Amino acid sequence: MVPLSMYLALGAALFIIGAAGVLLRRNVLIVLMSLELMLNSVNINLVAFSSYLGDFRGQIIAIFVIAITAAEVAIALGILVALMRNKATLDVDEVTIMKG
Amino acid sequence: MEFVFFLIFAVIAVASALVVVIAKSPIHSALALMVCLVQVAALFILLGSPFLAAIQIFVYVGAVMVLFLFVIMMIDVREAARVRFLQGGIFPTLVVLVLLGAEMIILLLDSERFPVSATGGAGDLRGLSTTLFTDYLFPFEVASVILLVALVGAIVLARSEDD
Numbered sequence: 713m714v715p716l717s718m719y720l721a722l723g724a725a726l727f728i729i730g731a732a733g734v735l736l737r738r739n740v741l742i743v744l745m746s747l748e749l750m751l752n753s754v755n756i757n758l759v760a761f762s763s764y765l766g767d768f769r770g771q772i773i774a775i776f777v778i779a780i781t782a783a784e785v786a787i788a789l790g791i792l793v794a795l796m797r798n799k800a801t802l803d804v805d806e807v808t809i810m811k812g
Numbered sequence: 813m814e815f816v817f818f819l820i821f822a823v824i825a826v827a828s829a830l831v832v833v834i835a836k837s838p839i840h841s842a843l844a845l846m847v848c849l850v851q852v853a854a855l856f857i858l859l860g861s862p863f864l865a866a867i868q869i870f871v872y873v874g875a876v877m878v879l880f881l882f883v884i885m886m887i888d889v890r891e892a893a894r895v896r897f898l899q900g901g902i903f904p905t906l907v908v909l910v911l912l913g914a915e916m917i918i919l920l921l922d923s924e925r926f927p928v929s930a931t932g933g934a935g936d937l938r939g940l941s942t943t944l945f946t947d948y949l950f951p952f953e954v955a956s957v958i959l960l961v962a963l964v965g966a967i968v969l970a971r972s973e974d975d
Binding site for chain 2 (some may be wrong): 713714715716717718719720721722724725726727728729730731732733735736737739741742744745746748749752755756759760762763764768769771772774775776778779780781782783784785786787789790791792793794796797802
């Protein structure tokens, strides 16, 4: 039997790796993929707690996370395509039109 | 035996996650992310929730990653791959990440209050769907509306101005 803390440690490791990708990479596409990684690590935690506590609600929230992620990716990639049309760059440093 | 499988899946997941962050080309990142998501689906099966594993494969590997690869194919990514990491100011970010990771690992290892063994009651698909469609019916409908809005929004954002 795998102890629950192993699953949580795996989730923490994936979260840190995803956060490193979001904070350090320049390419917008890879920033988005790292975001997916972080959401997945949270899903691992939710399903692990759901399984170990015998409660459905963790899995239900994980289903909602997956659904909202699909919506988020569709919108983000739509924005990316519109951005590429106006300003041909994938570099997060170059996108400063909102003074961010 | 289960622990061996967990170790295999976890090691491959962490390694492919590192490849996602480190790889030069977005194509390599996308393929590594696909490997990582399949490993997460395998972990869901190991945790006794095959329904979520199927959803993970359908939605992430089937839809989201294909969308990513499609956009990568539409966009010329060759010139963007020259400089991988942000210029300057990497050190504070690394410090923050190390602190965050150390905090999480220490809290996990020191905590005494986790349940020790699986009760195994959460793999029942009938109970899962009953809970989803009774107690969580309103969030479910809201999620469907959000998906519809995302669909319309993506179409509006992605089409060009002149048509």
